[in-house]
């Protein structure tokens with residue numbers, strides 16, 4: 001079964017290092033990250049709005065799954081030349097990221113994201129650009 005992802009999460013996954021909004025959120029995101037990392041031929045379906053990562057967002061916290069974050073989804077998909085409704089492998093996603101995105105783009109695209117200042121997303125884009133594997137979560141270098 002395809003992993004359903006919204007546009008901006010294609011980049012968020014590159015910077016995922018085990019940090020998140022709650023234990024349940026991290027358990028779910030780690031499972032998705034590790035599946036994609038270890039099985040890059042896994043199929044990703046690009047969707048509009050809440051996806052398989054959003055579904056584990058803490059239900060008692062104000063979420064940002066809708067609203068202006070849609071503009072970020074659109075901007076990332078446009079940058080990558082993808083459209084919602086497409087299905088492709090994670091390997092193809094990474095290949096396109098390596099062609100179209102440089103680390104500094106995170107600063108241009110993700111202006112409102114609190115995670116941006118950690119630098120891990122820029123680092124993740126750099127890994128992909130250099131053809132290096134993403135690190136296992138819990139096995140930081």
Ligand code: SF4
Nearest residue numbers: 011012110113116121
């Ligand atoms: S800075 Fe925020 S929105 Fe941008 S890729 Fe990282 S986590 Fe995602």
